[in-house]
Structure formats: structure tokens, C-alpha cells
Amino acid sequence: MSVKDKLEQIKSRKLTAIENTEAALARIKNLNPKINAFIELNEKGALDTAKWIDEKIKQGKKVGKLAGLIVAVKSNINVTGLHITCASKTLEDYVGTFDAAVVQRIKSEDGIIIGMTNMDEFAAGSSGETSAWGPTDNPSALGHIPGGSSSGSAAAVAVGICDLAIGSDTGGSIRNPASHCGIVGLKPTYGLVPRHGLIDLAMSLDQIGPMARDVYGCALLLEVIAGYNPRECTTLKVDLKDFTKKVGADIKGLKIGIAPQYEEVTVDKKIYQKIERAIEILKDLGARVVQVNLPNLKRALPAYYLINYVEFFSATRRFDGRRYGKRIEDVCGEEVLRRILLGSYISQKEYRGKYYHKAIKTRSVIKHETLEAFKQADVLISPTVPKLPHKFGAKLTPFEMYGYDLFTVPTNLSGICAGVVPVGKIDGIPIGLQIQGKPLDELTIFKIMEAYEKSTRELS
Amino acid sequence: MKREEIEKRGEELIKEFSEAIADVKEEVETYYVSELVNVVRIDSEPVQKKDFKDKMLKIAPSVDEEGNIRVEIGKWVG
Numbered sequence: 001m002s003v004k005d006k007l008e009q010i011k012s013r014k015l016t017a018i019e020n021t022e023a024a025l026a027r028i029k030n031l032n033p034k035i036n037a038f039i040e041l042n043e044k045g046a047l048d049t050a051k052w053i054d055e056k057i058k059q060g061k062k063v064g065k066l067a068g069l070i071v072a073v074k075s076n077i078n079v080t081g082l083h084i085t086c087a088s089k090t091l092e093d094y095v096g097t098f099d100a101a102v103v104q105r106i107k108s109e110d111g112i113i114i115g116m117t118n119m120d121e122f123a124a125g126s127s128g129e130t131s132a133w134g135p136t137d138n139p140s141a142l143g144h145i146p147g148g149s150s151s152g153s154a155a156a157v158a159v160g161i162c163d164l165a166i167g168s169d170t171g172g173s174i175r176n177p178a179s180h181c182g183i184v185g186l187k188p189t190y191g192l193v194p195r196h197g198l199i200d201l202a203m204s205l206d207q208i209g210p211m212a213r214d215v216y217g218c219a220l221l222l223e224v225i226a227g228y229n230p231r232e233c234t235t236l237k238v239d240l241k242d243f244t245k246k247v248g249a250d251i252k253g254l255k256i257g258i259a260p261q262y263e264e265v266t267v268d269k270k271i272y273q274k275i276e277r278a279i280e281i282l283k284d285l286g287a288r289v290v291q292v293n294l295p296n297l298k299r300a301l302p303a304y305y306l307i308n309y310v311e312f313f314s315a316t317r318r319f320d321g322r323r324y325g326k327r328i329e330d331v332c333g334e335e336v337l338r339r340i341l342l343g344s345y346i347s348q349k350e351y352r353g354k355y356y357h358k359a360i361k362t363r364s365v366i367k368h369e370t371l372e373a374f375k376q377a378d379v380l381i382s383p384t385v386p387k388l389p390h391k392f393g394a395k396l397t398p399f400e401m402y403g404y405d406l407f408t409v410p411t412n413l414s415g416i417c418a419g420v421v422p423v424g425k426i427d428g429i430p431i432g433l434q435i436q437g438k439p440l441d442e443l444t445i446f447k448i449m450e451a452y453e454k455s456t457r458e459l460s
Numbered sequence: 461m462k463r464e465e466i467e468k469r470g471e472e473l474i475k476e477f478s479e480a481i482a483d484v485k486e487e488v489e490t491y492y493v494s495e496l497v498n499v500v501r502i503d504s505e506p507v508q509k510k511d512f513k514d515k516m517l518k519i520a521p522s523v524d525e526e527g528n529i530r531v532e533i534g535k536w537v538g
Contacts, residue, residue, distance in 0.1 A: 097515040302477035322531040324519045360489040415493025
């Protein structure tokens, strides 16, 4: 059932919020031991909220945009009373003392928070394997990584144990697992969605964003969580667009930018063939293809990681175990320790110019180049990841692991938005199309994703 | 993997990354992409959340009888 249909059923009392919640809890109990998508459940809280929503509907009172829908929250976003662990032993006893701004907005629109999802430790990963609670399996391709770092959120949506989920995206952490698990995800423009209550990975790159099994659900959740927040210094004061009412519009005349570098750096060529087929479908729907040039694409990854190391090192200095949690270096996993140590090294005065300052200069180049491409095209289309997800047990070097982020990090470095929509499978493994949009042009991304989803739904 | 090994291999990784961007000629540095940074909040009366202190004390490693957080003295304090 689509998100829109379910919402209408709940509002018209054909399905109660309690029934929806109980069904989700039953599925979680059945499937979570195999998938490991959730770290903690909010069973009582979810049932109480559902009861209250049903009561409001019964009494004919106005209900919110998410009335009775089940929402999963990534474990690095604060929810009062639940464990906000970042999937790390560092924060295994940390209980949220407040609601993040996005959580407040979800609750005020009658979304039901069902629990906290698994993730790569402190969001520092691209595979979903580095959680202290063990890896999440990919329900759409069992035995393969689900992608990361929002691994549990993506898996929970893919397996149908929640209607919607929120993740965070610093260099692809929403889009990469959305692609591997075959769902829809969106990284919003930097500053569009409040970061208040998100535990930082790299504060100049992090954004919270929606994940759903269809485009409507993704647009609906963004509509709820987006908007100015006076508590933040990087929030944007912009008019909120009514995404759900406009997603169905046609895409005739929209210019799709394709860079030759996209095909050059795609490791699994079958992925690119899928993307080319998707582009043909979009052309049939009236979109036009234009060539753009992104000669610095390969420089995005090294610049991204150097910045990430420094900002992550800075963000983790609060985890000294004195007021809450444990000292991070004493209990964290290998990748988190690597980023802390390298961040500390790069931050030293004698190395800052050579590494960090060079990286933020490269960021200017990437941003400028990307924005130049948008003078010719309305959106940029590429694969989401350059290679198929590996199987559990495969040993990858850090560099090989970072390679998954090749197409996604330029979005964060440029501060623009990007969505992912499934475009088929290779050997049973889902493939996602990445659509990057101009700053604050999420609506165009939704239009293209919706047009593609609708056309392929009709074909099937 | 041991800390020393992570550091050693990590330095190789940083070297590889820095070589990949060594010939970038750009001089402008981008820290944040958003130029409109709202750093000044509107002054208003402080709001005291009644249960916030209790919630914080519950997750503190140790609390004394007077409700103060008891912490280990940092190893770096002589």
C-alpha cells in the first residue's frame, strides 16, 4: 500500500493508527532478529500515541499531516526518553533529554515514533557494518551490506516495518543505503532542515533527510521536517514549498545534465547501463539531455574525507565520559578511531595548511564547478554508488570503502540537494538513480522522481 | 587493529588524499556553504525546563548527595 493510500485509510478510519502500529510492532518482532534494523523500540510510547490519534479522528478533530504513520529515527537524532547511542558503546547509556527539532515536528504532525534504528558507528561508515550492535542486513539483497550510514532506517523502510524514516546525510548516508535497499531518499539543501538535536559527524556537511518506500512519502516527510529554526546558526529562512501538492507535475522540457566523468568512474558498468535506461525513460517523458563537464569530480572524495576527519575530531571532543557516556577513544570501533586520530593529526598547526586548508579550497572548486553545471542543466543525473554492495565478510581497505561515496560527496560539499529513486536491479541487487538539484530546488527532484516512479509503475 | 597501525596506515591515506588535491590553484576557502549565518539570537527571558536537570543527572556517571556530577579528575591534570 502506498504511503498516500495508508494515510487516507487512517484518516477515514478504514485503518486505525493502533492497527497500523500493532502491525508494525509484530513485523519488527518477526523480522528484526534477522535484519537488525532497530536498536531500540518505543513500543509503549508508539501505542499511546496511536491511541490518542485514533481518539482525535473519532471525535472529528483535526489531525496532522503524518496522522498514524509509523516513523523510524536514526540513532544519532535526539528523542526524549530513548537511547541515542549513535550505535556506539560510547553512548550506550545515553538517554535523550530533549527532542530534536525534526522529532518535535514529526510528533506535532501526529507521526508515531516507533524506535531508534541501527547505523554505522557515529555515522562514520558507508556499509552499515560498523555498529556496536552488529551489522544490519539488506532485506532487498540478503547477505549484502545495506549501505550506510543510515543502514537501519533504509532497511526498516525496505522491509516494510515502518512507513517512513529519517536519516542523516554527511557524504551520502541517506542516498547510499536508499540505493542499495531499493527505496526513495533525499538529502535536502544544507540549512533547509534543522540540525538541532542531531549528533554531529561533520557539522558543515550534515543534513537530516527523509526516507520512504515511495516518492510521495519522502516528499511528505520533508514537508514536515523542513523549515527555519531560530535555534541554529546555519538555518535558512525560506518559504517552505508544498512538495506533495506539486510532485505530480510533468517534466517536459526539464534539462538533465550528464557529465562524461560519471561513466568513467563507475566501477560496475552494469550500473551505468541501468542509469542510461532510466535516462531514456525520462527522455520519453519529455526531459532533455545536456552535457556538462565536471573535471574535478575525482577530487571531491579526498577533499571530503580530509574535512570530515577534522570536523569529526572536533565534534567528538565532548565525548570525554565526564558528564555522560564513556570516553570515546576507550571504547569506539576502528573507523571512528581512525577518523579521530587523523583529524587530530591534520588539525595540528604545522599540517593545517597542507591538508585542511587545501581541502576547503578544493571544496570551493567543487562547489563552483557544480553550480556552473546548473547554468546548463536543471538537474544532474548519475548513479548513486559506483559499485554494487559487497557481501558480509569481504575485507575492504578504508580507501575501497570510501569509494562508495564518490558520487554522493559532491552534493554535500556544494550544499545542494539530491534524491535517489530505485531504477531496477542487477543480479537481484537494487540500483538507485541519483538526481542532484540546485540549492533549494527539491521540488524539481521530486517531480522527476515521481514521473519516473509513475511511468515504471504503469509499465510493470 | 592497533592504534599505532591505524595511525601509520592513516598517514599514508592522508598523503594519498593530499596528493590528489595538491595542484588545486583555488585560494578561496569554503567552511560553510550557507552564507547567511545567523549567529545572533534575539534576547529573551531564559526558560528553565523543570525536569531537564533530573534527566541530565540520570545519565551522569556519578552524582553526589547534593546533586552535583562527580567526575574523575582528568589524567592531564598534574
